[in-house]
Amino acid sequence: MGTTFCCVNIEVSDWISIAGIFINSALAIWIVKKIQNRLTNKRVLKDHFIAEIKEIRDEYRCFLNDLYASKKTASVIIPWFKLMNIKTNDVLELINVKYEIDKTILSPYQNNLRELITENKDFIENYNKNCPIVFSEISKTQIIKFQQDNNHLFNEIIVKINDEN
């Protein structure tokens, strides 16, 4: 019942085996490609969110540096906090849905830092003057301490995103 192929007699069962090999190979290639694509997609998304978190961190750093250097007036500080909060909320909302990371994790930066600045004596006394606010050494120390206590939060988010399967 077999066929002759290059002087070799191939039985039906052999054809079935050969077909099986081809099908299995094709399936394996398809699965590997599919998984690869999925992993690549996951990685791309993770990199994107990590970049967003780094950008937020850099904006806070830059803002605080400007505060130390007395480059900010009261009239720009409150609107800046609002815009940053909206931006940060958007990113954290997505990260929460995708990786189940607590969306209030940056609350110290979003709320406590704003309170620290807007309740600050130098800020209040210079609010109406519309000139750059010069923070006292005591105020600067408070702001530096805030940064020291909370800077790790950005890295925590990055590690959590990275560790997610």
Next chain:
Amino acid sequence: MKIISVLSDFSEYPGLRHCAFSENSGEEFYHSVLNNAFKEAYEKNAKLSVNLDNTAGYASSFLDEAFGNLVFDFTLKNVQEKVIIISNQEPHWKEMIEQQTYQQWEQRRIKGQNPRVTKEHSEWFRLVNNIMVSKVWEQPFVV
């Protein structure tokens, strides 16, 4: 329902807590807008919706002073029943007002720790034994 918005009924640029330190303060907002709006809603047995969105942003002290005075003058129970705070852009504010400001100012009210005013205001409303009374309740505190 009575609806007010900080942007259209007060200012795009809300200030700090007291009139003595900033224009468009929480104290000013309370005395020029919020107190009267609540009184009208209360008398009509209607809700009062206060929209915080679309301004340039807030200092927490502005909101604390405005909504705190509301609790002081009209009691926590009435304020919780009547006031609906809209803060879609910064949901944190609604949370802060409802969970911290309301409670702290109700304690102040119970203990009789009167609010400070830093400029002279015309008469405003306060509930006294469930009767709406209008008068100048506080004199300016010298800062």
